[in-house]
Amino acid sequence: MISAAGWVGPVTQVAMSVMALAMVLAVVRLLKGPSLCDRVIAMDLLMNLAVGVIALYTVGSGKTVFLYAVIVTSLISFLGTVGFVYYIERRNT
Numbered sequence: 816m817i818s819a820a821g822w823v824g825p826v827t828q829v830a831m832s833v834m835a836l837a838m839v840l841a842v843v844r845l846l847k848g849p850s851l852c853d854r855v856i857a858m859d860l861l862m863n864l865a866v867g868v869i870a871l872y873t874v875g876s877g878k879t880v881f882l883y884a885v886i887v888t889s890l891i892s893f894l895g896t897v898g899f900v901y902y903i904e905r906r907n908t
Contacts, residue, residue, distance in 0.1 A: 827875035831868060838864050855899045862892035 838861060845857035866888050873881040 824875060827871050830871050831875075834864050834868050834871065838868075851903060855896065855903070858899075859892060859896045862888065862895070866892065 841857050841860045841864065845854055845861065848854040848857055866885055869881055869885050869888065873879065873885070
């Protein structure tokens with residue numbers, strides 16, 4: 816039987832690879848997006864993926880200190896998205 820410590824490393828590596836691919840696709844959408852709304856959503860996706868990568872690294876390394884970085888990055892991402900939405904809303908009126 817495989818212990819929990821035996822499968823956490825490979826699973827986090829595969830998950831980080833998938834997240835890296837998703838980040839590349841999000842950057843493509845950010846650069847190519849036909850509208851400002853598409854670019855804002857792509858930026859929000861990038862920030863959420865960054866939070867996921869930090870969380871995966873936390874699980875893989877076992878160092879819980881990185882959870883503070885997850886919290887701060889999540890708050891900055893949320894506030895940035897709200898700011899962009901406010902800008903877009905004011906621009907359209």
